[in-house]
Amino acid sequence: MDIPFDFLTNALVDIPFDLLVNALVAGLLLGAFYAAVTIGVSISFGMLDIVNIAHPGFIILGSYIAYIVNTRLGIDPILASIVVAPAFYALGALVYQVYYASFERYGQEALRGLAFFFGLLFVTEVTLILVFGVDYRYVEAPYIGPSIPIGIIDLPLRMLVPCLVALALIGTLQLFLSWSFLGRAVMAVAQDQLALQLMAASPTRIKRVAFALSIATTSIAGALLIVIQPVEPSIGREYIGRVFAICVLGGLGSLPGALIGAFLLGIVESVTSTFYGPSWAPAVAFGFLLITLAVRPAGIFGR
Amino acid sequence: MRTLTFFLVCLAVAAAVFVLARLVGNDYVFFAGYVVLQYIVLATAWNILGGYTGYVNFGSAAFFALGAYASVFLHKAFPVVTTYFLDEPYALPIPALIVIGAIISGFVGLGMGYLTLRLRGAFFAIATLALAVVLQTLITNWSYVGGARGAYVIRPNEIEPIGPYIHYLFLLMLALVVIALTVARSIERSRLGLGFAAIRDDELAAEASGVPTLKLKLIATTISGALMGMAGAPFPYYIGYLQPSSAFALDYAVNSIAMPMIGGTTSWVGPLIGAVLLGTLQQVATVTISSSVNLLIVGLLIVDCVIIAPTGILGLLQGRRTARDVVADQAVFALLFVINVIPIYFLHQEALSARPLEIIFWAVLIFLALARGRMIGLPWLVALPIVGAALSVVPGPSWLWLVSALTLVICLACGLLLRPREAIVRSGTP
Numbered sequence: 001m002d003i004p005f006d007f008l009t010n011a012l013v014d015i016p017f018d019l020l021v022n023a024l025v026a027g028l029l030l031g032a033f034y035a036a037v038t039i040g041v042s043i044s045f046g047m048l049d050i051v052n053i054a055h056p057g058f059i060i061l062g063s064y065i066a067y068i069v070n071t072r073l074g075i076d077p078i079l080a081s082i083v084v085a086p087a088f089y090a091l092g093a094l095v096y097q098v099y100y101a102s103f104e105r106y107g108q109e110a111l112r113g114l115a116f117f118f119g120l121l122f123v124t125e126v127t128l129i130l131v132f133g134v135d136y137r138y139v140e141a142p143y144i145g146p147s148i149p150i151g152i153i154d155l156p157l158r159m160l161v162p163c164l165v166a167l168a169l170i171g172t173l174q175l176f177l178s179w180s181f182l183g184r185a186v187m188a189v190a191q192d193q194l195a196l197q198l199m200a201a202s203p204t205r206i207k208r209v210a211f212a213l214s215i216a217t218t219s220i221a222g223a224l225l226i227v228i229q230p231v232e233p234s235i236g237r238e239y240i241g242r243v244f245a246i247c248v249l250g251g252l253g254s255l256p257g258a259l260i261g262a263f264l265l266g267i268v269e270s271v272t273s274t275f276y277g278p279s280w281a282p283a284v285a286f287g288f289l290l291i292t293l294a295v296r297p298a299g300i301f302g303r
Numbered sequence: 304m305r306t307l308t309f310f311l312v313c314l315a316v317a318a319a320v321f322v323l324a325r326l327v328g329n330d331y332v333f334f335a336g337y338v339v340l341q342y343i344v345l346a347t348a349w350n351i352l353g354g355y356t357g358y359v360n361f362g363s364a365a366f367f368a369l370g371a372y373a374s375v376f377l378h379k380a381f382p383v384v385t386t387y388f389l390d391e392p393y394a395l396p397i398p399a400l401i402v403i404g405a406i407i408s409g410f411v412g413l414g415m416g417y418l419t420l421r422l423r424g425a426f427f428a429i430a431t432l433a434l435a436v437v438l439q440t441l442i443t444n445w446s447y448v449g450g451a452r453g454a455y456v457i458r459p460n461e462i463e464p465i466g467p468y469i470h471y472l473f474l475l476m477l478a479l480v481v482i483a484l485t486v487a488r489s490i491e492r493s494r495l496g497l498g499f500a501a502i503r504d505d506e507l508a509a510e511a512s513g514v515p516t517l518k519l520k521l522i523a524t525t526i527s528g529a530l531m532g533m534a535g536a537p538f539p540y541y542i543g544y545l546q547p548s549s550a551f552a553l554d555y556a557v558n559s560i561a562m563p564m565i566g567g568t569t570s571w572v573g574p575l576i577g578a579v580l581l582g583t584l585q586q587v588a589t590v591t592i593s594s595s596v597n598l599l600i601v602g603l604l605i606v607d608c609v610i611i612a613p614t615g616i617l618g619l620l621q622g623r624r625t626a627r628d629v630v631a632d633q634a635v636f637a638l639l640f641v642i643n644v645i646p647i648y649f650l651h652q653e654a655l656s657a658r659p660l661e662i663i664f665w666a667v668l669i670f671l672a673l674a675r676g677r678m679i680g681l682p683w684l685v686a687l688p689i690v691g692a693a694l695s696v697v698p699g700p701s702w703l704w705l706v707s708a709l710t711l712v713i714c715l716a717c718g719l720l721l722r723p724r725e726a727i728v729r730s731g732t733p
Contacts, residue, residue, distance in 0.1 A: 051425040094634050094637065097632075098638045101632040101634060102609070112564075113609075116610065118557070120602075121602075122602025122603075126596075126599040126602060130595055241429070244432075248429070280444065286433035286440075289430070294418045
């Protein structure tokens with residue numbers, strides 16, 4: 001019987017320098033995008049303790065809305081997503097209200113709340129499959145295609161633009177959380193809900209706003225996703241693990257932490273898929289998550 | 304002793320099921336029945352961790368696939384074991400594969416639990432998701448067991464004393480069901496089950512009163528994982544051609560959560576009821592409708608069930624009431640109403656034979672309208688979806704369908720906008 005573990009001995013390739021640099025840069029760009037995808041979960045899971053595993057479902061929904069607006073009206077997908085974000089905010093508020101009324105109020109969010117979001121994820125995914133089919137969809141925009149060469153580095157605009165939008169999104173949210181009254185209230189919920197109640201403030205209202213915000217970010221993240229790669233309904237599943245990996249990696253409830261976690265994961269994935277092939281990338285991401293959970297559950301920048 | 308009685312009763316029922324299936328004389332019964340039985344094992348296994356202990360496992364498919372791929376590996380590694388009475392080359396007997404699958408999945412479950420169970424509950428759920436993806440990637444890249452292409456496992460057509468091979472597989476799965484149910488029931492009635500329930504209800508309090516929580520949780524993950532691995536071990540022989548996407552299919556993860564949730568998570572009967580109902584429904588549905596609609600129905604049933612009937616069908620049978628006050632909440636009413644229309648719409652586009660399935664969702668809509676109508680003092684609201692259902696399910700000209708859709712829109716709008724002065728607004732505190 002021959003040893004069938006050939007996949008483990010699979011080649012340590014000698015690494016060309018310019019390929020490595022390009023992989024690193026691509027990883028950074030990818031990381032910023034991952035941060036935009038994660039930021040919502042950082043708020044809902046990290047700060048509010050709501051394990052919203054339907055988050056990727058909302059992101060894919062955002063992608064498809066950007067796709068519809070782009071193909072029907074010819075509007076820029078990212079611009080369209082910002083216009084649609086208030087609708088996602090309303091959707092988020094509705095979902096939180098349901099979550100609160102059915103589970104949180106009775107303290108049953110652990111099992112049934114999780115199952116609720118799991119079901120929601122399925123309903124959105126399968127509905128999208130039924131409406132649009134499983135074909136890959138893509139958008140058209142002037143920045144998809146060309147790239148800027150800087151020395152040996154090749155900066156594709158379809159990655160650069162989402163990267164910048166993502167950074168702007170995270171910056172805005174961070175400013176909102178640390179400077180506005182409402183934002184600080186959200187941070188207060190994250191720290192101690194009971195204390196907030198003792199101050200005669202309703203954590204429910206604040207949580208609703210924060211959760212709705214986290215869903216509003218999925219609209220933009222969805223548009224970024226469909227700019228970066230063609231989208232079909234079930235790719236959302238790949239993002240479940242990725243998103244929670246980043247969230248845990250950076251430390252729960254910390255936006256800068258999530259950004260750094262996202263950069264790390266982006267670089268690791270990009271380097272892996274450059275040198276070992278893309279089929280290995282998901283395992284690396286999730287392996288990262290498992291190791292983080294085992295070794296340092298509070299995350300790299302956790303409290 | 305009572306466990307023994309239970310085991311014997313189960314065996315007798317299983318034997319009766321097998322004899323009945325043989326009497327039907329159609330092999331399709333065995334093919335469909337095998338899947339339902341497999342879901343009973345998976346749902347029961349999930350429930351030992353999810354229902355008794357309160358830890359959600361999203362990675363059922365991973366444990367299942369581990370069992371299946373262990374079989375594929377052994378099938379390839381030991382291809383020729385010539386038995387006494389058969390001339391043809393023959394792989395390891397499936398019962399041995401089941402035991403091996405159970406051991407491997409059990410160990411992975413133990414390791415999984417050891418990695419994550421010291422953390423808060425939600426992390427465990429996320430980690431199980433991660434585990435599923437890591438394993439799937441490993442298998443996809445491992446060419447020995449077929450890799451992304453998949454592996455053929457040729458099963459013999461006949462087996463000596465029983466006859467057609469599918470009968471043999473069916474019988475094996477029946478045996479696994481008996482084992483799984485006996486294990487679940489004996490856990491439920493033992494100190495172990497008491498400890499699990501204590502963890503589920505309040506882990507901190509349990510730990511403070513001296514329940515060895517970590518140890519118990521590790522036992523739960525191991526047993527649950529092992530049972531799932533057992534369910535997966537005969538799978539390659541059933542399907543004949545195993546590829547990662549079918550072994551790690553989301554159906555397993557979704558169904559093994561949905562079935563206990565729908566049946567009821569507090570007792571071994573719940574997953575059994577849920578798996579038989581939902582499994583049979585799906586087997587009927589796959590014949591008539593597309594598999595996407597099938598998944599949509601399951602996903603939606605999860606959402607409906609966790610909100611409307613928190614204790615599952617079992618709870619309803621035991622006379623515990625549905626969460627009518629919760630459903631009457633404005634937001635819950637709006638969201639549930641809208642998403643329950645989705646499957647009705649898609650089922651309507653399928654073949655005419657799919658129409659009866661619509662009734663489930665019409666019933667939910669009627670219940671929603673009833674609850675909301677009582678809350679806002681408009682009892683006539685319930686009439687609208689009833690009319691809609693009658694118009695929709697009965698085959699007729701297409702404009703009837705439009706009228707039916709109109710009744711739903713009116714019902715939703717009235718439910719959300721109308722608020723008579725004398726509205727009885729019950730306080731929502733539990």
